[in-house]
Amino acid sequence: MAYLQNCLPIQKYEAEEFPGDSMFGPNFLEPQTPPSNNPFPAGDQAISGLYYLVVEAMPGFNIQASMININGVYGINTSPQGTESNTWEWSSNMGNNVAANLDSNIQQQQGVRAMNTNTSNPSSCDNKVIVRVPIDYNFQMPAYDVTVNIDFGGAALLCETNATISEGIQFSYLNYSLVIGNGQNANPDCELFIAKYYESEAYAASIHDMHNQNATYPNAGLEVNNIEAMAQAPTYDPTGEWLDSNPTFFTGSPSALQSFQPTYYNVKRNVGANYALWNLSNDNNITNECGQLIYNINGGFGQQSQLPIEHPNYDENPRFVIGRMNYKYRFYPNDLNPDQYPYLTPGDGILPSSLCWYISVGNNPNYELFPEGVDVYKIISALGYLNNFGWLESSPCPEPGVAYEQILVSEMQNGGVVQNNSNLDITNIQCVPVAGSNNKTVKLTINFQSNYQANIWTQTDNGLGNLPGSTIDPWFISNEHKIFLNVYPNQI
Secondary structure (H helix, E strand, C coil): CCCEECECCCCCCCCCCCCCCECCCCCECCCCCCCCCCCCCCCCCCCCCEEEEEEEECCCEECCHHHEEECCEECEECCCCCCCCCEEEECCCCCCHHHHCCCCCECCCCCEEEEECCCCCCCCCCCEEEEEEEECCCCECCCCCCCCCCCEEEECEECHHHCCCCCCCCEEEEEEEEEECCCCCCCCCCCCEEEEECCCHHHHCCCCEHHHHHHHCCCCCCCECCECCCCCCCCCCCCCHHHHHCCCCECCCCHHHHCCCCCCCEECCCCHHHHHHHCCCCCCCCCCHHHHHHCCCCCCCCEECCCCCCCCCHHHCECEECCCCCEEEEECCCCCCCCCCCCECCCCCCCCCEEEEEEECCCCCCEECCHHHEEEEEEEEEEECCCCCCCCCCCCCCCECCCEEEEEEEEEECCEEEEECCCEEEEEEEEEECCCCCCCEEEEEEEECCCCCECCCCCCCCCCCCCCCCCCCCCEEEEEEEEEEEECCEEC
């Protein structure tokens, strides 16, 4: 069941009816008095068989008709192309009512419709959404109670006027990571290789990309016991400038670091203390939410290791395996003006319009990989730093109000959508074969929710750098997103 994040509870409408009551009489269904400021035509008239619900955001938040979904399906704007409309619809006319699975007692052709009360400025804090629900023309009240269920989902966003910057914030993180395996299928019999794919060079070379930042300042904040941290390769090195300064990193050709469609391939590994989380006999493991929250993504340091010969970039022969399969951003107020960017939206020049990865079995002659072999089963979005409590099975679970402010989850089970509340849309995922790969590589695209805005500057407290339970103001903001998937290579 979905829910409306940052919204007040929707007040259901109830009426006392008698057996035989219908829209057309002779005994009529009781008409509902329309809500105030009803934007629908003839909105002040009570009509038998037409019912209204009011969606209202919590103080300081904004909700709009375009932000609402039913069973994970967003409404379709009813306006003709090139015009604007204030009406969003789920109906057989729009073709989206089947996926939304509207209650059979709802008139399917007319469908559920939603409108904003503030038609001139729907992004204002005072906007409400009025939802109109028509009963089916053939409905006749039986001799028992009838409930019409509508599974609303979505999230209200901070009003622009209230999006203030927390004092003392030095920087913020935005992290999107792949976690491959569910415990039972965590380690395929062949190596997997992952690379990111960018829609343009500008996104690959972003100054906000943390991997690019660490390459520019390879040892900044990374010294341990006065031992200098190992070199950090960038996401993208178009001119070879970084490699010129780090000639021992590669012993072969460096051309792979000059690619962004895709980038250099990383070897998929479950490393270090994370091993405990793949053991299903442990209380906290990769199958439960606690284990999923504390799982640490190996996206930081390079690892000195011998490349398997099946590696797609084997001829590059780097000195270190590059652990760069996550999209990780770090924003400083001096580099990204909070007044100009109070939040980020996909495709705004800072945040890509979608997240894309190449997943490959490399040059392994014994395996192929097809799109149907990639199964995204869960996505977790959290405002807060989830990995600050350790990474062992015995580590304490992250606590709400301490490690994070909120968690949003999207999940698939047995081919069906359980919920779709994360910032990434689990119902809008594309996986296609990569041309010329000889069935060795697929391209996975994860899309954002249509109303997604990344809140990178506002947060209350997360206790980072303090003992669990601390509630002091944070000195950075963290937005964590974990994408859990299984990959099933096909043995030839």
